[in-house]
């Protein structure tokens with residue numbers, strides 16, 4: 001039976017109300033050299049993020065995928081504390097971000113040792129927290145993959161083949177996704193277990209179509225940013241019209257506690273999609289079964305294993 005691994009235990013599809021596939025609770029986009037990188041008072045994170053998780057639950061959302069990997073301050077201890085304090089299930093990744101955020105130990109590591117590290121987090125737990133990683137988050141440079149990023153991708157593929165964990169990659173160019181899928185398929189990893197995170201960053205829609213035809217998930221994940229809603233609405237209608245409804249994901253990519261700001265900065269709400277964007281989709285003629293796929297079936301099937 002396919003299960004979604006969360007901070008509060010495994011879930012089946014009937015346990016899901018609505019699910020957001022790309023958000024953050026805690027992230028530090030500075031690099032490791034910055035003073036106070038990744039540091040915060042756990043109680044302050046809870047105090048400032050729990051109200052928005054409570055609001056999300058009132059709106060019918062009960063699972064959020066946390067997309068912060070190693071390199072941008074993944075703090076599983078904090079995620080678990082927030083999750084327990086709010087009773088809100090989070091889906092946590094193994095994996096590592098891109099250069100220049102790659103820690104030195106990742107640069108020095110062999111592909112094989114990175115594979116073993118990811119596998120340990122996907123099959124056991126993350127650093128003694130008891131939290132098992134559900135999926136693999138990686139990234140590629142804006143101008144294509146570096147050698148280190150390709151090594152991380154190959155390690156992810158091999159760990160993913162053994163666990164059926166999905167790989168999600170922050171990749172802004174469709175041409176880079178093409179290279180990533182080529183490399184993945186060479187290892188035997190299936191394109192339909194790959195999520196193209198930030199698909200909306202690629203203006204050439206023919207590349208969205210090309211990757212969807214190969215089987216990849218398309219993640220339109222900056223809903224609620226200035227001017228993005230109309231662009232994403234157009235993309236969704238086009239992709240649904242072409243028959244790719246089962247491969248589409250939507251989310252906000254927001255909400256995180258930023259240790260560089262007092263009290264982590266403003267907690268942006270996780271409810272814009274439910275309150276504002278879904279009504280726009282309905283008004284544009286998207287049917288209820290497609291809305292249910294976007295908010296429940298698709299994120300579950302992408303991340304469950």
Ligand SMILES: [Zn+2]
Nearest residue numbers: 022024067253
């Ligand atoms: Zn993100």
